[in-house]
Amino acid sequence: AMEQSHSTSVAGMVKLVLLEAKLIENLSSYADELEKKLNILKRVVPLLQEKSNKAMSQMEQYVSNPINAFSLIRRLHKDWNKWKLFMEEPLGSSQVAYVNAHESQLPSQTDLDETCQGLHRLYDVYNLTVKDIARGLINGKQYDTSLGALDTYAMGKYLDQNRIQDLAMEWFAETGKLLMEHTLPIPMGGERQQVLQLFARAFIKQKHYTIALPLLDHALMKGNKTNNSDLLNERAQIEELVGTAPKLRPSIRYTTDYARGCRGQFVQQTNLICKYKFRPSPFLRLAPLKMEVLVVKPFIVAFHDVLSPHEIGELQQLAMPLLKRTTVYDSNAGLHGSVKGTRTSKGIWLSRSHNNLTKRIGRRISDMTGFHLEGSTSLQVMNYGLSGHYALHTDYFNTAELIAPESPTGDRIATVLFYLSDVEQGGDTVFPRIEQAFKPERGKALLWYNLHRNGTGDKRTEHGACPVLVGSKWIMTQWINERPQLFARPCLRESTK
Ligand SMILES: O=C(O)CCC(=O)C(=O)O
Numbered sequence: 457a458m459e460q461s462h463s464t465s466v467a468g469m470v471k472l473v474l475l476e477a478k479l480i481e482n483l484s485s486y487a488d489e490l491e492k493k494l495n496i497l498k499r500v501v502p503l504l505q506e507k508s509n510k511a512m513s514q515m516e517q518y519v520s521n522p523i524n525a526f527s528l529i530r531r532l533h534k535d536w537n538k539w540k541l542f543m544e545e546p547l548g549s550s551q552v553a554y555v556n557a558h559e560s561q562l563p564s565q566t567d568l569d570e571t572c573q574g575l576h577r578l579y580d581v582y583n584l585t586v587k588d589i590a591r592g593l594i595n596g597k598q599y600d601t602s603l604g605a606l607d608t609y610a611m612g613k614y615l616d617q618n619r620i621q622d623l624a625m626e627w628f629a630e631t632g633k634l635l636m637e638h639t640l641p642i643p644m645g646g647e648r649q650q651v652l653q654l655f656a657r658a659f660i661k662q663k664h665y666t667i668a669l670p671l672l673d674h675a676l677m678k679g680n681k682t683n684n685s686d687l688l689n690e691r692a693q694i695e696e697l698v699g700t701a702p703k704l705r706p707s708i709r710y711t712t713d714y715a716r717g718c719r720g721q722f723v724q725q726t727n728l729i730c731k732y733k734f735r736p737s738p739f740l741r742l743a744p745l746k747m748e749v750l751v752v753k754p755f756i757v758a759f760h761d762v763l764s765p766h767e768i769g770e771l772q773q774l775a776m777p778l779l780k781r782t783t784v785y786d787s788n789a790g791l792h793g794s795v796k797g798t799r800t801s802k803g804i805w806l807s808r809s810h811n812n813l814t815k816r817i818g819r820r821i822s823d824m825t826g827f828h829l830e831g832s833t834s835l836q837v838m839n840y841g842l843s844g845h846y847a848l849h850t851d852y853f854n855t856a857e858l859i860a861p862e863s864p865t866g867d868r869i870a871t872v873l874f875y876l877s878d879v880e881q882g883g884d885t886v887f888p889r890i891e892q893a894f895k896p897e898r899g900k901a902l903l904w905y906n907l908h909r910n911g912t913g914d915k916r917t918e919h920g921a922c923p924v925l926v927g928s929k930w931i932m933t934q935w936i937n938e939r940p941q942l943f944a945r946p947c948l949r950e951s952t953k
Pocket residue numbers: 846851873883884885919920921922931933
């Protein structure tokens with residue numbers, strides 16, 4: 457089956473919320489069916505018992521009455537077979553069929569792995585702690601939600617399988633705490649005391665006695681007091697070992713310039729120049745663009761309020777039903793690129809000739825940049841997912857074919873990046889080599905030049921999209937190719953070096 461890649465688009469995950477609601481509804485109708493059957497029994501059994509009790513109190517007398525004897529024989533020959541059939545009657549088969557029919561829509565193991573990877577990326581890039589994540593405290597802001605023991609356990613297992621053992625242990629320790637605080641729902645949890653013991657034993661095996669001890673205590677407290685001598689012995693042994701236990705080493709944290717940028721640790725430079733851009737098109741005299749020069753080398757500017765909320769809404773409506781997992785350039789994969797964990801989002805390619813809106817946007821981009829767009833790719837509208845990011849990359853390719861003078865398109869000379877949404881936390885666009893980080897703001901666009909004047913790539917433009925911490929980040933990009941610009945003389949270009 458095609459991987460649905462559920463976690464890589466926030467907008468795409470909305471249907472999972474609906475799916476879960478329908479499955480709960482289905483489980484509830486299963487409960488209704490059970491209840492109907494149960495109610496029949498609750499009504500009938502007392503009546504049967506009443507008759508039976510009367511017969512039991514004077515058995516011989518009872519069967520000496522021909523009416524009783526006749527009925528007893530008839531009942532035992534006929535009715536009990538009926539009861540057997542009643543008991544055997546399959547229950548909830550339509551609800552089971554419902555779950556089967558929806559199985560293909562459920563997230564796969566790959567989805568779960570990607571989700572674990574995403575949560576781990578947030579931990580990593582934003583320097584979060586396991587405890588804070590588990591308790592719904594995200595980067596200093598408390599949210600009205602938290603993880604359960606099964607969630608933290610899945611994280612531990614994922615990390616353990618990926619040989620990040622120290623950190624896996626932190627997630628398991630958190631799982632232990634959650635197990636002591638809450639009971640698990642029956643089909644997931646099993647018997648409480650057993651679960652706690654199992655967990656304690658796993659920690660004992662790793663010599664983490666300090667974590668194991670409270671779990672054992674809890675198992676003792678929760679269990680019935682019989683049959684506990686083994687457990688008490690075990691506890692006594694562990695208590696002696698506690699002093700010798702190796703401390704749970706806090707996992708080693710490392711940082712990169714990219715991560716520093718994402719955390720907002722680049723020095724905020726004061727704004728350079730803000731101006732209204734009137735030239736070169738007549739349109740701009742009527743509707744000047746609010747342009748802000750952000751960096752001179754390489755040249756990066758921002759345009760504020762360059763798309764209206766109405767236009768953005770329309771773009772999202774266009775994209776929403778068609779979102780597909782985005783790919784990255786891969787010399788082996790050819791034209792369509794390949795799906796990679798370095799870029800986790802879903803998007804669509806939208807031709808500038810698609811409708812009036814996209815035509816208008818195409819003209820506006822030309823007005824903003826002074827570039828012709830013939831020969832450049834379509835617009836790409838994208839939505840990021842859980843921890844959605846785009847690892848450091850350059851928008852130019854620097855391949856021999858593209859640089860060659862006979863290439864019809866040339867390399868990507870400039871990038872226009874529109875933000876179609878604000879992002880509550882995270883999701884900045886960072887340029888680590890020049891220590892710059894830019895926040896998504898709905899309606900804003902960044903424009904930067906990727907190439908030196910001689911057509912080769914400018915390494916300073918290396919950039920990435922930080923993982924989204926909280927929010928649904930939408931962007932639209934227009935990459936502009938060099939060759940069609942031969943006769944365009946964008947004024948911006950003159951001012952760059
Ligand atoms: O989403 C972002 O902030 C950056 C996106 C980007 O670099 C790209 O699509 O090429």
